[in-house]
Amino acid sequence: MFPYHAPVRDFRFVLEELLEHRSLDLPGFEETSSELVEAVLDEAARLAGDVWAPLNASGDRQGCRLEGDKVQLPDGFIEAYRAYVEGGWNGIGVPAVHGGQGLPEVVASAVQEMLHGANMALGLCPMLTAGAIEALAHHGSDAQKALYLPKLVEGTWTGTMNLTEPQAGSDLSKVRTRAVPCEAAEGDHYRLTGQKIFITWGEHDAAENILHLVLARTPDAAEGNKGISLFLVPKFLVNADGSLGARNDVICTSLEHKLGIHGSPTCTLSFGEQGGAIGYRVGEEGRGLNHMFTMMNAARHKVGVQGIGVAERACQHAFAYARDRVQGRLPKSRGGAECPIGDHLDVRRMLLSMRARTDALRALALYCADQLDVARHAEDAGDRQAAQAKADVLIPVVKAFSTDQAVEIASLGVQVHGGMGYIEETGAAQLLRDARIAPIYEGTNGIQALDLAGRKLQRDGGTALAGLIDEVEGTARALCVTPGLAALGEGLAAGAADLTAALATLLEEGSDPKRGPDAIQAYATPFLSLTGHVLCAWQMGRAALKAMAAEEAGSDDPGRPDPGRPDPFYTAKRQSADYAIRQWLPVGRAQRAVIEAGMASLAAFDPDTQ
Template sequence: MAEYKAPLRDIRFVLNEVFEADQLWQNLAGLNGAIDAETADAMLEEAGKITSQTIAPLNRNGDEEGAKWDNGVVTTPTGFKDAYQTYAEGGWVGLSGNPEFGGLGMPKTLGVQVEEMLYGANNSFALYVALTAGSTLALDAHGSEELKQTYLPNMYAGTWAGTMCLTEPHAGTDLGIIRTKAVPEADGSYSVTGTKIFITGGEHDLTENIIHLVLAKLPDAPAGPKGISLFLVPKFLVNADGSLGERNSVSCGSIEHKMGIKASATCVMNFDGAKGFLIGELNKGLNAMFTMMNYERLSIGIQGIGCSEASYQSAVAYARERIQSRAPTGAQQPDKAADPIIVHPDVRRMLLTIKAMTEGSRAFSTYVGSQLDISKFSDDAAAKKKAEDLVALLTPVAKAFFTDVGLENCVHGQQVFGGHGYIREWGQEQLVRDVRIAQIYEGTNGIQALDLMGRKTVANDGAFFKQFADEIKGFIADNGDQALAEFVQPLAAALANLEELTAQVIDRSKTNPNEVGAASVEYLHVFGYTAYAYMWAKMAKVALAKLDQDGDGFYQAKLSTGRFFVKRLLPRIQSLSAAVRSGSEPLFELSAEQF
């Protein structure tokens, strides 16, 4: 198994050359000059070192050893605690946190690169960090000044960790039917009682305190999602002087035994009259929680990118070394018994598929990150509103498409190894197991597709989509030169197809509500491939302009990979589009009894 190395060259290409992040950051008033290209480059270099050298070596051991539960106490695998402390001491846990409370205040365009490295190095380790980042985001946006002063500095410092407690045994997607109760107390706090499941990092030994964000309902709350409130429930209560007080009435009943991410403690959490504190307004807990969902769902999507990159690095190293059979065109290494398998067309198909989709994903995650930055830091009202609309539209695409592609890529990487890909010691089977969860949690990919098709497209008659389409049309209009035609023309055709598909589903849904759900998954994939065509056209434009300074062949390789995407992967939209156009009828011909 090749050792994971942070793909810094390609990250810098996307961040600095394609999206010109430094120029973006300087134009965002809310960043207050907190970041420039030199600082970002130094941070990327350091992030590459800590993920590659400190965190990645724990990945296999973490999988073999797993998190352990003993009478309510959860222990992470050997090395995790020391690595977490090293990571926290570098300020990485609070990378995008509010500087007013000790965070570094870095933009999401930088944050997505660090997240990818973290997921590529070690999925399980990354999740402890991701959940803390998500919970601090919700707390910073909706918590009282007292709560923020009390909890955020230690959470950003990595001294305390955070969780999000949403799911219950009977309530997953439908959070409106949760049973966890919060009863008001005389001192202004609440007594929280209930059971939450699938809580990532609900209990562990990495930090001295764990801060749970818990969805619950007051006894007289309205029915359904309109009656949900959000509460902060610490593992240990905090004294007035900031020191830790007595243990709160919250405990870990067990941890799940899972297919993958075994070093990540997935907990059953029991709240037995635990003291909690209201975040935001009563009965508006979902609004508070969804403040951070765009960030969290993008983060989970990036898990697919990180796993893809790790799988690719390992597979390409193996393909260069493993010798089997001769090349179809004749012996490439006649002095050896056979040629390396990288000479074979099918192996190249798999490697190029991983490479093209991973690099497209990396560009798209940076693009979505830039929209998050504009929506958060811009003082231009129109730009801010457009970015907010694009974030709403593109987040379900990023989460679902990155992770669907991530599984496909990891399976391809495993396949390159042949029988060795099925054997534990080579690491590919772990990547397949680890990446699989990303399609399920933070809202299953089917739900993401329904969100894209229903709420983000049909519900507003395609208004969000039109903004994205208009941006792409502007790029096409500005780049009509012949040199870029091989990328721009397929992009234009893909966009026209997506526009037609969007209009068809919107029209059909007016008379048949089943059309939205029937079209959603395939539609999301058509959208994803079209968005990647846009990303590849943008990358190709930069690469073409820099061919005369291509000393190491990087830009030529970028163009060749882009051509593979356009010619071999983008055509997938044709079959997907045909499935969407077939409508909902084929799904409903069978009665329930006939299944």
Template structure:
């Protein structure tokens, strides 16, 4: 199995050359005095060292061992506690946190690269800082000053971790029907009672305390999602002086036995009049939760990207070493019993498919991070509003398209190994199992597709899509006279025209057919994803073409992968468009009892 190597050269290319992050950061009041290219480069280098040397080597053994539950206590796999302490001592837990409370305040465009490394190194491990960061986002955005001062510094430092407690046995996507109750105590605190499931790292031994953010309903709350409130519930009570007090009345009833991410603890959490404090306003819990959702859903896509990158690295190493048969062109290595399988066209097809998707995903996730940074750090109201619209539009694509394609990529990597890909010691089957969850949690991909198609496109008549399409068109117009870019610009023009045409078709269908949105949603999300990747690859190709004479082979390789994407993968949009335009009739005409 290959040792993970952070793809720093490609990350720097995306950050510095494609998106010119230094100019973005210098233009935003919230980042211009926080980060510069030298700081960013040092962060990437140090993160890579830690993850390559301390975290990635734990991944396979942690999968074999898993987290262990014993009488309500959870023990993380061997090495996780020490690695977590090293991670937190380096300040990585608070990388994107509010500097007022001990965070480093780094922009998402940069933290996205570190998150990719961490998730590639070990997704099970990476979930702990990921959930803490998400909890911190909600507390920072909606908590009182008292709550922020009391909890955020220790969460950013990693002394305490965080967990998000949303799902219940009967309520997943439909959170409006949760049963967990909150009753007011009259002193500003609440008692929380109920059961939550699928709570990632809800209990463990890596941090001194775990801060749970729990969705619950007050007795007089309105029915449905409008009656949900969010509460901060610590595992161990925190005294007025900041020291830890007595254990709160919550417990881990069990941990799930799962298909993948076995190193992480997925907990059943029981709250028995546990004391908690309101975060945000009463009955505004979903709004508080969704503050962190755009970030978390992007990170889920980045998780998937990390697994895909590791699968590619593993498969390339194997393809270079594995000897099987001879090249169709004749012996390439006559001194050996056979040629390495990388000489075979079909193996190259698979490797290039993996690379094209992975590098496209890295560019796209950074692109979404750019809009998150503008939304968060800009002081221009119009820019913030436009960026927020783009975030809303792109987030479901970042979560669902990246994870769907990452599963394909890990399976492709497994296929390159042949029978060895089915055997645990090579690591490929773990990547397939681990990445599978990214299509399910933080809103299953079917829900993401319906959110994109229904709420983000049809509901507003494609307004936010027009903003994205206008940006792509501006890029096309700016490069239409460049003969070297024609092989990318002309197909990109066709793709953005097609996306707009298909969008108008569905909007029109939805006026007469209640099922039109649901029928089109999944294919539409993938159509959007391929079009967005085409834009990303065109932007990367433009930079590569300008640097071809630099003598750096990196640019020539980037251009070849771009051509592969355009010639061998982008054609999938034709089938997706045909599926969408077929409408809902063939999906709905079969009676339910005939399935």
């Protein structure tokens, strides 16, 4: 497997030039300088490239083993996780009030992408912990926060999310795990019994303790969503002084045999085989699903970022292979010499497609993270609300579009390698196998599309998305008047027009009291795809403007071999933007026609005849 080099140059481009370090001007980030951000990115790149990345292939080969109820992680994973904890990385995005370093979400997201690009299976462990931190920070009592948060934020304890049961996947109202309150004399806790499946990093020895956040049903509670509450079930009970007490009644009974992320233990957890696992309610009774949803936005953004990390690594592998592998010859008009395959334009199409899409997805995900920073920290309440409204629309797009594209990018990466791509030792196939989970978990991409087309757009009548489209149109106008970029402006404007039209169709048909819910279901996925294409193209349009200006100014870096000439980074960025808008966006724009074809054949088709 080729090494992984974190794309620090591109992170800097997005943070400094596209987002203009806006977050550093927000209240609360007074101490965060751009130099500090650079240093953080450089350090994270070292951890990712030197410590985590070398374990990616071996972790896949070895996988996890269950011995008794103990999970054996792949060699080196415990040490690599410890290096991460000791470097203080677990708390970088957590507010200082909870013991974190409180860096902006844009910076934390960049670091997350690097870690997932280096080793997605290992990256899942802190990703789940972050969810547990959010759950406790938002909904825990002060006592719970004081007892549990410091270790979680350090990373010496890790967290899990226990939602799924065999009969309760996308439909969590069917959760059956039971939580029964103890007698008053025993304490204020509950006893949980039941089985949870697909629990990521549900059991391991990389941390001293594991805090399971568990959805369960209280006795006599209402059926459906309202009977479900959220519980904290520690692997080891925690004494009042923070020391570890008895082993709780929750064990791992099996590990899943999965297509990918073999280094991440996916556990079936059994609660209460010895009489009931001790659990503490987090937040209000009957509001477990609501509490879970507050942290889902953040988690979904992280899964999108994870997809981008894997896509970036697939790019790096493909470019490295295409540079090294000599096969065939240049056309006679270019000299006819033997050449690396990256010189054949058909292969170069794959490379440029991978690069342009990955860059575009990254820019959009970080734009979204920047909105989250504004939503949390801006002085003005109106600014906060507007940013939150944008982020609410963007998050399902970042999650679903990035992960669908990541699978395609990883698959193209296999293709660039030809026959070698199908051989596991090459590493390209692992990236495809790993990437394939991201469109499924943390709410399938179909659920994301319904969240966007249903809840998010219907509740504000599409206002937030229309605001984003206005910005797309502004960028299109700027491109149109920039010499050399007018064709990009026209392409982007056409995309914006398609999205506007599709939004109108969705709002109109979606609001029909009778056919509305089916129309939303029918149009959701093509609508999300169209939105993703247009917003990614928009980010690349903005990148093209910056790159063109930088190319014209020339490089003033005296350290470059050719000072005064354009930095090739900007030239490549402008070419990627050209590809994204003129050769990738058209495929997305076709989704307007898909929507306008209507829902009749879909509604009439009877899967039972098959």
